[in-house]
Amino acid sequence: MEKxxxxxxxIGRKHGMKVPEDYFADFTEKMVDSLPEREIPLPEQPTLWxxxxxxxxxxxxxxxxxxxxxxxxxxxxxxxGETPQVEMTASAPEESTVEDEWIAHYVDDYTAYEMLxxxxxx
Amino acid sequence: MYLxxxxxxxxxxxxxxxVVEQLQNPATVRQAFAQVVAQYSKPLYWQIRKMxxxxxxxxxxxxxxFLKAWGSIEYFRGDAKLSTWLYRIAxxxxxxxxxxxxxxRNLKADDADNFLLLNxxxxxxxxxxxxxxxxxxxxxxxxxxxxxxxxxxxxxxMKYEEMSEIMxxxxxxxxxxxxxxxxxxEEYLQAHI
Numbered sequence: 001m002e003k004x005x006x007x008x009x010x011i012g013r014k015h016g017m018k019v020p021e022d023y024f025a026d027f028t029e030k031m032v033d034s035l036p037e038r039e040i041p042l043p044e045q046p047t048l049w050x051x052x053x054x055x056x057x058x059x060x061x062x063x064x065x066x067x068x069x070x071x072x073x074x075x076x077x078x079x080x081g082e083t084p085q086v087e088m089t090a091s092a093p094e095e096s097t098v099e100d101e102w103i104a105h106y107v108d109d110y111t112a113y114e115m116l117x118x119x120x121x122x
Numbered sequence: 123m124y125l126x127x128x129x130x131x132x133x134x135x136x137x138x139x140x141v142v143e144q145l146q147n148p149a150t151v152r153q154a155f156a157q158v159v160a161q162y163s164k165p166l167y168w169q170i171r172k173m174x175x176x177x178x179x180x181x182x183x184x185x186x187x188f189l190k191a192w193g194s195i196e197y198f199r200g201d202a203k204l205s206t207w208l209y210r211i212a213x214x215x216x217x218x219x220x221x222x223x224x225x226x227r228n229l230k231a232d233d234a235d236n237f238l239l240l241n242x243x244x245x246x247x248x249x250x251x252x253x254x255x256x257x258x259x260x261x262x263x264x265x266x267x268x269x270x271x272x273x274x275x276x277x278x279x280m281k282y283e284e285m286s287e288i289m290x291x292x293x294x295x296x297x298x299x300x301x302x303x304x305x306x307x308e309e310y311l312q313a314h315i
Binding site for chain 2: 006007008010011013014015016017018019020024027028031032034035036038
């Protein structure tokens with residue numbers, strides 16, 4: 001509790017207001033007697049769909065998970081070789097072909113002749 | 123008109139959990155509400171009375187509070203405390219009443235509600251001494267929400283957490299508001315005593 005300030009401390013917590021005698025006892029009785037009649041609606045009974053809905057949703061979720069697992073399992077089994085693989089027919093070009101290509105494109109006549117003369121047996 | 127004559131049922135020992143359960147049941151709602159009125163009429167009355175200062179106005183507003191609560195009892199599902207729910211209704215009723223009174227007098231929301239002091243002057247149910255009257259004068263100078271905070275804390279010693287639930291304001295803001303209110307009241311008292 002906070003400290004009261006000096007003057008508030010002096011006055012205290014009494015407010016000086018009062019009520020007629022037996023006010024609260026009388027008030028309760030009069031108040032309750034004056035309450036209007038009213039219909040309090042009974043809480044609604046849940047329909048069959050509302051009751052089974054959580055189970056249907058859960059079943060749908062499991063079915064979805066099962067389908068996904070089935071689909072992914074299928075994909076992985078294909079990757080493991082259960083279906084015929086496409087034959088890869090990559091073949092390395094022979095060394096001479098590469099050399100010929102290189103010579104054709106990058107070696108001019110003069111250099112070619114020079115090579116012939118320096119490397120050849122003539 | 124249903125006449126409630128079973129005074130003993132109103133007076134039976136109050137158990138909030140049981141009462142809240144009975145309020146949901148059409149067969150027991152009226153009896154349970156009677157217990158609610160018996161239990162809360164006093165604290166709610168004083169909360170209202172300290173804001174409007176007049177017994178007659180407080181009496182009317184208390185009746186309206188319970189009528190509103192009765193009219194919407196099916197919306198109370200026990201998520202909040204029953205007392206918090208009732209206090210909220212009472213506070214709304216009181217602030218609406220004060221707003222109308224100010225409107226009639228062309229006063230702004232932040233103006234001091236000095237007209238309320240006339241209620242004290244003319245109210246036969248006020249027998250406070252000079253200091254208590256001066257304290258009410260000082261309280262009336264506060265903006266209404268600060269007045270509400272001060273009354274709840276100073277006179278009723280209500281916990282800030284409970285006040286926070288009723289007023290929808292943070293505990294920090296309420297503490298600051300109370301501190302400022304107490305300071306302003308002290309200054310007013312020093313100037314007028």
